[in-house]
Amino acid sequence: MRKLLIWLPLALFLIFLGVFASGLISPESKTIPSKLVGKPMPGFALAPAVPGKPGLTSAELANGRPHLVNVFASWCVPCIAEAPQLRQLAEAGVPVYGIAIRDRPEDLARFLARNGDPFRAIGGDPNSSVQIALGSSGVPETFIVDGKGIIRKQHIGAINPEDVPGIMSALGDAR
Amino acid sequence: MPAAKYADEQLADPGKEKQAKALMETIRCLVCQGQSIADSNAEMAGDMRALIRTRIEAGEKPEAIRAWLIERYGDWVSFKPPLDELTWPLYVVPVLFLGLGIWIVSGRLKRRRKG
Amino acid sequence: MIAEAGLAALWLAAALAALQLAMGWMGVSSQRTDLLAAVRPIAIIQAGLTGIAFLVLIYLFVTVDLSVALVAANDASTKPLLYKFAGTWGNHEGSMLMWVTILAVAGGAVAIFERRLNERTLIATLAAQAAIGLGFYAFLLFASNPFARLDPAPAEGQGLNPLLQDPGLAFHPPTLYLGYVGLSVAFSFAVGALVTRDVGTAFARAMRPWVLGAWILLTIGITAGSYWAYYELGWGGWWFWDPVENASLMPWLAATALLHSVTVLATREGLRAWTVMLAVVAFSMSMVGTFLVRSGILTSVHAFAVDPKRGTFILALLAIYIGGALALFGLRVGTVREGSRFDAVSREGSLVINNLLLSAILGIVLVGTLYPLIAESITGEKLSVGPPYFNSAAGPLALILVVVMAAGPIMRWRRDDLKATLTRLAVPLLLSALVLLLVILLAPGIRILPLLGLVAAAGVGLASLAPLWGRNLRRTPLYIWGMVIAHLGIAVSIAGMASESAFTKETLVAARIGELHRVGPYSVRLDDVQPVAGPNYTAIEGTVTAQRGAGKPFTLHPQTRNFPSPQTETNEAAITTVPDGQLYVVVGRADEQGRWQLRLWWKPFVTLIWAGGGLVALGGFLSLIGRVRREMRHAPPREFL
Structure with a gap:
C-alpha cells in the first residue's frame, strides 16, 4: 500500500501532463454553438427593421420550404464581408430572412443600400431578445430552417465564398 | 443603439433586484473572455441583464431562467456546473483528496501511539 | 559590440x-x-x-x-x-x-x-x-x-x-518571477536532499528562508493583482476565479502549506517525506501557472501575449523537471526515516490539518480550473466552472482552516489537551459568539458564508494575538511577531471579504446632469461629462460631486477610456477611500435622451481585503528577518571566500 502511495504523485502528475498536452494540441474552442439545432424555431414576432420591408414572425418560417435566417447588424464588420455570398444565395432562389440586432432604421437602410439587399423580410431585434432565444452568441450567424420550422444547421461567423456549396447542400437536405 | 431598459438600471423591488443580481453573477457573458454578465461592458451582456431583470420582474424564478438559457447555450452559459454524469468528478475529487489525506494522517497517528 | x-x-x-x-x-x-x-x-x-x-x-x-x-x-x-x-x-x-x-x-x-x-x-x-x-x-x-x-x-x-x-504592471512580473524562483530554490534543495538521503532539520533550515521569501513576493503579487482588477475592470469585483488568477493562487497555496510543514521539520523533525513532496508541488504549481498563462489553452479576462510554441517548451520543462523529481521521490522516499512522533491534538497536529486543508483547496482550484478542458476533450461539450463552484467548494474548507490557524499557535508541540486549548481560546470564542449575535440582530437575512466569515474573522483576529499574551513584547523574537501579524492579516482580509460581500450597496441608474442619486450613506450628483484626450486614448470624464450625510462635499473624476489599437474600452473608476470603506463611481455611455450610465457602489471595509494582504506580507518579512538573523548568529565560520 505504501509503495502504491509513493508512486501516486507521479501518476497524478502524468495525468495532468496528458491534460495539458491535449489542451495544447486542441485548445478550447471559442465558438458556442446553439443547442436549438434539431429543435423547432422558438416563437417570435419582430416588427419591421426598415420602412418598406416586412418584419419577421416565426410562423412565416414554417411554410413548407427551407429558409436561411441571417442574424446580422449594420454595425458588424464581417457582415459586410458576407453580403455578396448572401446575395448569391438569394439570386439562386434561396429565401433569405434577416434579424437585425440592436440596429437603427436609418443605419440599416444605409447598410442595405451599400451592400445590397438579399432579404425577403427583416425583423428588428433592438434588445437581442430573439438572438438570445435562438441561442446565438454573436453576429453574423446564419440558421438553416426546414419547411416545418425546425432549425437544421447553424453557421457561426461570416459566410465565406467557400462556405456557399455546404450551405446549398444543407438547404437541399432540409427540403 | 441605446442600452435596453434594465440593462444598467435596477428593479424597483430590492428583493427582486437581489435575485436578479445573484443570477447575473453566475451567467457567463457570451462575447467576453470569461466574465459574468454582471461585470461586463459588452452590449450583449447588457441585453442579457435586461432579459433577466425583465423576467424576474414578471415573477419568473431565477433557476427557471437559468434553465431557459442552458436550453439555448448549453451548460457553458452557467458558471455553476450542474451535477451530472459529466461533472460528478468536480464534486467527488475534493472529497476524495480530503479523504485520502485524512486516511494517511490517521493511519500514521495510530501507528505512532502503538509505538 | x-x-x-x-x-x-x-x-x-x-x-x-x-x-x-x-x-x-x-x-x-x-x-x-x-x-x-x-x-x-x-x-x-x-x-x-x-x-x-x-x-x-x-x-x-x-x-x-x-x-x-x-x-x-x-x-x-x-x-x-x-x-x-x-x-x-x-x-x-x-x-x-x-x-x-x-x-x-x-x-x-x-x-x-x-x-x-x-x-x-x-x-x-x-x-x-x-x-x-x-x-x-x-x-x-x-x-x-x-x-x-x-x-x-x-x-x-x-x-x-x-x-x-503602468507603474504597477512594470513591477508586477518581476515580483512574481522572484517568487517563482524562490520556489525553484526550494525545489532544488528538496532534490539535493533526496539525492543524498539527507532530509533533516539542516535541510529544512536551509530551505525555509527561500520559501518565506517566495511566499512574501507571491502574497504581494496576488494582493496587488487583485486591487488592479478591482479598479481597472470597473464593476467593483476584486476576485473572479479566472484561470489567470487561479494560476497565481495555486503556487501561493502550495507555498503556504510548505512554509508550515518546513517549520515542523525544522523544529520537530517531523513530516520529512511530506515536506519534500510539497517543495516539488510548489515549484510545479509555479510552472503550471506560467504554462496556463502563456500557452493560452484557457480563456481569461486578463489578456496576455499568448504563444502555443512557448507553451510546448514550458510543458517539456515541466515534464522533465517535475516528472524527474517525482520519480526520484518514488525511488528514494522509502529510505527517508520516519519523523518523530506526535499526538493528534498538538501543534504538529494542527499544522498537519493546515497542510491537509490547503492541499484540498489547491486540488479544488486545480481541478476546477482544468475541468472545462478535460470535459471538452472527452465529450466535446463545453461547460464553465466559476465562482459558485469555487466559493461553495473551497469556502467552507478555508473557514475551517482559519479556525485551525487560530488554535495552532497556542498549542504545545508533541501533545496537548483539547480542553485546555479551548480554555485558552475562551475569550476569542466569546467574541465570536458576540459577533454572531450582533450580526444576526443587525443584519438579518445575511448569507451564511459572509456571516461565518465575520464571526471567524473576529475570533481568529483576537486569537492570533494570543501568542503574545504574557510575553515581554520587547524580548519576543521577531519571527513570533511575524507569525502573529501574518495570521492577523488573514483575519483582517477575511473580515474585508465578508463585509464587502454582505454589506455592499449598489446603485445603477441612467442619470441626467444635475440629478441627485443615493448610494449607502452618500448622495452623489453628476455635474458634467466632458471629452478628454490622453497620450494614447480618448476618454469621457465625468465630474461627480459626492456628499456623506451633511458632511463636506467633494469631487470625483471617473473616466471611460477608448484605446484605438487594439480597440479596447476601460473604465477608470473614481474611488474615494474613507476609514470605513470606499465609494466607487463609474460613468459609462450615454443614451439617446442624454442620460449617462452611472454606476455607484458603497463598499464598507473593502480596503481590509488588501490591507490584510499587506499585513500577511509584512508578517512574512519580519519572520524572514528574524529567521535569517538567528541563522547567521549560529552559522559556522566561512570556509572560503
Missing part, C-alpha cells in the same frame, strides 16, 4: 551551468572533494555572468540601441526612462533573460550564504539548480536570443504596448 558581449556572457554562463551540473553530479556520486569544492565558485561566477548579460540588455534598452532587434521592436527614444528600463522585461525574450538571471543569482546566493547544510547535499542542490537553469538557457540561446542584431537599424523603435505603460 556591447550586445555581442552580452551574448558571449550568456553563452559562458550556460557553459558554466553545464559544468556545474556535471561536476556536481560526479562530485556527489564519487565523493571527490576536489570536484565538490569547485562547484560553489562556478555557481557564483555563473550568477555574475548572467547578471552582466542582463545589465547589458538594460543598458541597450536605456540607451535605445535600435540595431538590436529586440530593442527596435519594444523600445522608443520618446518613452519615459522608467518604461525604457521596465521595457527590458516587458517582452518575451527579456523576461526569459530576467528569469534565468534571477535563477542564477539565487543559485549564487545559496553558494555564498548557505553554511550549515551538509556539503554533499548543498552541491547536489546547486547541481539541481544548474539543471533547471540549463533548460532556460537552451531556450534563450537557441529559440529567443535577446541580443540578435537588426540590419539596417530602423530610425525609431516601435514602442511598448501602451496598456503596459
Whole structure:
C-alpha cells in the first residue's frame, strides 16, 4: 500500500501532463454553438427593421420550404464581408430572412443600400431578445430552417465564398 | 443603439433586484473572455441583464431562467456546473483528496501511539 | 559590440551551468572533494555572468540601441526612462533573460550564504539548480536570443504596448518571477536532499528562508493583482476565479502549506517525506501557472501575449523537471526515516490539518480550473466552472482552516489537551459568539458564508494575538511577531471579504446632469461629462460631486477610456477611500435622451481585503528577518571566500 502511495504523485502528475498536452494540441474552442439545432424555431414576432420591408414572425418560417435566417447588424464588420455570398444565395432562389440586432432604421437602410439587399423580410431585434432565444452568441450567424420550422444547421461567423456549396447542400437536405 | 431598459438600471423591488443580481453573477457573458454578465461592458451582456431583470420582474424564478438559457447555450452559459454524469468528478475529487489525506494522517497517528 | 558581449556572457554562463551540473553530479556520486569544492565558485561566477548579460540588455534598452532587434521592436527614444528600463522585461525574450538571471543569482546566493547544510547535499542542490537553469538557457540561446542584431537599424523603435505603460504592471512580473524562483530554490534543495538521503532539520533550515521569501513576493503579487482588477475592470469585483488568477493562487497555496510543514521539520523533525513532496508541488504549481498563462489553452479576462510554441517548451520543462523529481521521490522516499512522533491534538497536529486543508483547496482550484478542458476533450461539450463552484467548494474548507490557524499557535508541540486549548481560546470564542449575535440582530437575512466569515474573522483576529499574551513584547523574537501579524492579516482580509460581500450597496441608474442619486450613506450628483484626450486614448470624464450625510462635499473624476489599437474600452473608476470603506463611481455611455450610465457602489471595509494582504506580507518579512538573523548568529565560520 505504501509503495502504491509513493508512486501516486507521479501518476497524478502524468495525468495532468496528458491534460495539458491535449489542451495544447486542441485548445478550447471559442465558438458556442446553439443547442436549438434539431429543435423547432422558438416563437417570435419582430416588427419591421426598415420602412418598406416586412418584419419577421416565426410562423412565416414554417411554410413548407427551407429558409436561411441571417442574424446580422449594420454595425458588424464581417457582415459586410458576407453580403455578396448572401446575395448569391438569394439570386439562386434561396429565401433569405434577416434579424437585425440592436440596429437603427436609418443605419440599416444605409447598410442595405451599400451592400445590397438579399432579404425577403427583416425583423428588428433592438434588445437581442430573439438572438438570445435562438441561442446565438454573436453576429453574423446564419440558421438553416426546414419547411416545418425546425432549425437544421447553424453557421457561426461570416459566410465565406467557400462556405456557399455546404450551405446549398444543407438547404437541399432540409427540403 | 441605446442600452435596453434594465440593462444598467435596477428593479424597483430590492428583493427582486437581489435575485436578479445573484443570477447575473453566475451567467457567463457570451462575447467576453470569461466574465459574468454582471461585470461586463459588452452590449450583449447588457441585453442579457435586461432579459433577466425583465423576467424576474414578471415573477419568473431565477433557476427557471437559468434553465431557459442552458436550453439555448448549453451548460457553458452557467458558471455553476450542474451535477451530472459529466461533472460528478468536480464534486467527488475534493472529497476524495480530503479523504485520502485524512486516511494517511490517521493511519500514521495510530501507528505512532502503538509505538 | 556591447550586445555581442552580452551574448558571449550568456553563452559562458550556460557553459558554466553545464559544468556545474556535471561536476556536481560526479562530485556527489564519487565523493571527490576536489570536484565538490569547485562547484560553489562556478555557481557564483555563473550568477555574475548572467547578471552582466542582463545589465547589458538594460543598458541597450536605456540607451535605445535600435540595431538590436529586440530593442527596435519594444523600445522608443520618446518613452519615459522608467518604461525604457521596465521595457527590458516587458517582452518575451527579456523576461526569459530576467528569469534565468534571477535563477542564477539565487543559485549564487545559496553558494555564498548557505553554511550549515551538509556539503554533499548543498552541491547536489546547486547541481539541481544548474539543471533547471540549463533548460532556460537552451531556450534563450537557441529559440529567443535577446541580443540578435537588426540590419539596417530602423530610425525609431516601435514602442511598448501602451496598456503596459503602468507603474504597477512594470513591477508586477518581476515580483512574481522572484517568487517563482524562490520556489525553484526550494525545489532544488528538496532534490539535493533526496539525492543524498539527507532530509533533516539542516535541510529544512536551509530551505525555509527561500520559501518565506517566495511566499512574501507571491502574497504581494496576488494582493496587488487583485486591487488592479478591482479598479481597472470597473464593476467593483476584486476576485473572479479566472484561470489567470487561479494560476497565481495555486503556487501561493502550495507555498503556504510548505512554509508550515518546513517549520515542523525544522523544529520537530517531523513530516520529512511530506515536506519534500510539497517543495516539488510548489515549484510545479509555479510552472503550471506560467504554462496556463502563456500557452493560452484557457480563456481569461486578463489578456496576455499568448504563444502555443512557448507553451510546448514550458510543458517539456515541466515534464522533465517535475516528472524527474517525482520519480526520484518514488525511488528514494522509502529510505527517508520516519519523523518523530506526535499526538493528534498538538501543534504538529494542527499544522498537519493546515497542510491537509490547503492541499484540498489547491486540488479544488486545480481541478476546477482544468475541468472545462478535460470535459471538452472527452465529450466535446463545453461547460464553465466559476465562482459558485469555487466559493461553495473551497469556502467552507478555508473557514475551517482559519479556525485551525487560530488554535495552532497556542498549542504545545508533541501533545496537548483539547480542553485546555479551548480554555485558552475562551475569550476569542466569546467574541465570536458576540459577533454572531450582533450580526444576526443587525443584519438579518445575511448569507451564511459572509456571516461565518465575520464571526471567524473576529475570533481568529483576537486569537492570533494570543501568542503574545504574557510575553515581554520587547524580548519576543521577531519571527513570533511575524507569525502573529501574518495570521492577523488573514483575519483582517477575511473580515474585508465578508463585509464587502454582505454589506455592499449598489446603485445603477441612467442619470441626467444635475440629478441627485443615493448610494449607502452618500448622495452623489453628476455635474458634467466632458471629452478628454490622453497620450494614447480618448476618454469621457465625468465630474461627480459626492456628499456623506451633511458632511463636506467633494469631487470625483471617473473616466471611460477608448484605446484605438487594439480597440479596447476601460473604465477608470473614481474611488474615494474613507476609514470605513470606499465609494466607487463609474460613468459609462450615454443614451439617446442624454442620460449617462452611472454606476455607484458603497463598499464598507473593502480596503481590509488588501490591507490584510499587506499585513500577511509584512508578517512574512519580519519572520524572514528574524529567521535569517538567528541563522547567521549560529552559522559556522566561512570556509572560503
